[in-house]
Amino acid sequence: MSGLKKRLSGCFACESRRPGDKTFTRSKADRNSIWSGSQSEKAIAVTGDRGPQIAADWLLSHCNDSTLDQKTCQEYILYLCPVGPLQKQLADYFEKTRVQCGWNGAHAYFPHITLCHFFKAEDSKIPYLTKALNKLQEKLLKAPGHLELEFFSQVNFIGLLVQKCYYDFLEEIVADYAEEIRKVGVTMDPRRQQLHMTLAYQYSKDQHERLLRYAKEIDLNSDVKWEFRLYSRDPRAGECEVREVTRSYSSNNEDELELVEGDHVLADPIELSNSKNGWCKGISTLTGSVGMFRIGCTMRTSETSTWTLHKSLMVVPATNMYNGLSEGDYDNLWVGEQDDIYNKLLKNKKSEENQNIPREPRCLFVMRHGERCDFALGRDWVDSCFNSAGRYSRINLNLPKNMLKRKNYLDFIKDCPLTEVGKLQARLTGEGLRDASVNLSHLYVSPALRCIQTAHEIVTALGLNLKICIEPSLFEWLGWYQLGLPIWFTPDELIDHGYAVDRNYISYMVPTQLYLDETVEHFYSRCADFTRYILKKHEHEDVCNILIVGHAGSLDVCTRQLLGKAPRSVGGFHEILPYVPCCSMCCCVEDPLTKKWRMKEPPVPPITHVANKKYNWKTLI
Secondary structure: OHHHHHHHHHHHHHOOOOOOOOOOOOOOHHHHOOOOHHHHHHHHHHHOOOOHHHHHOOOEEHOOOOOOOOOOEEEEEEEEEEEEEHHHHHHHHHHHHHHHOOOOOOHHOOOOEEEOEEEEEHHHHHHHHHHHOOOOOOHOOEEOOOOOEEEEOOOOEEEEEEOHHHHHHHHHHHHHHHHHOOOOOOOOOOOOOOEEEEEEOOHHHOOOOHHHHHHHOOOOOOOEEEEEEEEEEOOOHHHHHHEEEEEEEEOOOEOOEEEEOOOOEEEEEHHHHHOOEEEEEEOOOOOEEEEEEEEHEEEEOOHHHHHHEEEEEEEEEEOOOOOOOOOHHHHHOOOOOOOHHHHHHHHHHHHHHHHOOOOOEEEEEEEEEEHHHHHHOOOOHHHHHHHOOEEEEEOOOOOOOOOOOOOOOOHHHHOOEOHHHHHHHHHHHHHHHHOOOOOOOOOOOOEOOOHHHHHHHHHHHHHOOEEEEOOHHHHHOHHOOOOOOOOOHHHHHHHHHOOOOOOOOOOOOOOOHHHOOOOOOHHHHHHHHHHHHHHOOOOOOOOOOOEEEOOOOHHHHHHOOOOOOOOOOOHHHHHHHHHHOOEEEEEEEEEOOOOOOOEEEOOOOOOOOOOOOOOOHHHHH
16 A cells, blocks of 8 residues: 555646546646645545556545545445346346336345445555455355356345355355454454345335336346455445436536536435425535535436445356266266166266376467557558548558448557458468467457457467457556547457357456556456466366467466466566567466466467568659
8 A cells, every 4th residue: 555655646746637627627736735645545445446546536636525634434345246148137127127117225236246234444454455355266266156046025125035055155255354354453244134136125015016027037047257346435325315417517606516427426315305496415426525516417326336346356156076976967866767877877987087087288378469450551540541431442452351340430540450461470370270289279369359350360270160259358458548448349240240259258357347547567467367267267178278369468467477476567567568579479388286387388480570661652753
């Protein structure tokens, strides 16, 4: 925490990154002022310890916050949250019931399973809270199978109950976390009632059947992954109604709030209902300012929209085996004819024998994409190749013969395709893997178009029927995207263009979890977490050769911590990038006995060729 506080001082003297915004503009004297340690700690805690620049922005925007010097602790809570198709159905249910049946208590939150009661922690204890959560990662990778939910309803409540074995597993995890944070003086009470997910409560009786009917439309067998998350909130949020600003408003009087679209306002629900002139007293979460606001410029929204996510870990089901037989095999072993019983016993015996045969060492290949259009032809290549109507012209033979269709051709600026040379580089790499008899079993790819095209060429050259799993957590460092993420092709769009994308793959991370103010350290953690996840996921496979297609930095960030090394510094990270040309590859192999990883020479030799500068025939005149 102290190191981050020191880095904050360098951010406070900088100009606001939102010039002209009244909310963020301060005088030169204010910008050069010294902020106290407690204020810095508060900023770090409230913003989720996501880097000095975000904390600095928060302090600049809260210069008129009367609570800035008050010792008010954030409230923290542990949630188990669904990710994937089931989460989409649940979110659709929440939105549908809000519109069709009106607001009920469940709409104040997103779909989740509450694991503990809210607990408070001093701002200085934030690093310990996330560190304690990291210690649970190994246990979370050994979850007891898939979490099963079943419908439950009674008067004024509709929800989903968690099965008993998972209840015990989660109870143990939460107890371990409570014990860890107790060591630093933070007290947390685990939830003592049946774990469940609330779908609806605090609604009128006449809406019960309708809400229940909508709930029964949810397919509980849909694909889903679960994330163990630590959130925090302003303690005042639990006592207030949260309103989202839908229309900006410029204040005319000193006691009025300046409303910025997208901001959230905390207001007393009683004062809101008793308001007769359309005005109410509220607190801006963007600035911390208190004042009167126009209710008509806002709409009620979920309380969780104002919360801060501090840490998220994936829960991965373990494969349980007992004496060589899975539970399912044992339960069904004595069902059926005598011949069938014999076949099952023989099959399981062979399975036991196979377990004693040393399997091939697992290999992880990480490579960079091929040559990209903007690096080969310049950043203005889009302006040169497209007219105002978006019609494409191939002005250079190294450009694609046919450009992919997308909703807005300007999206190619941030998400450019491979050049024809780039495709050749990827194809040669694929042929090299084929000649080396490398049999890939899994393919994980960054959502960038250039990476997907590289993966496509490799799979084609290998002649494999291998689907591409698009993984947002493999995208490059977000420090290069301060103005916003690229708009990527969707899996369905890529499939329509002929790419073999796995539309059923549930990504480890979704794009909304990518923070633009990510530090290099966080970038290393993001990619290392995903690498550990897929290696654990495919741990028991006989043949496991995983290929990751990413960016120049991917070769280091996906493997460095796997090899037991610490993440590089910002300077160290930038130093290695020029030494990773297009389609470079690294290879890590696991020792089957010690389970330790080492780097070895890749099975594919490098690709070397000279640069071919742009030719202008007029130089010969």
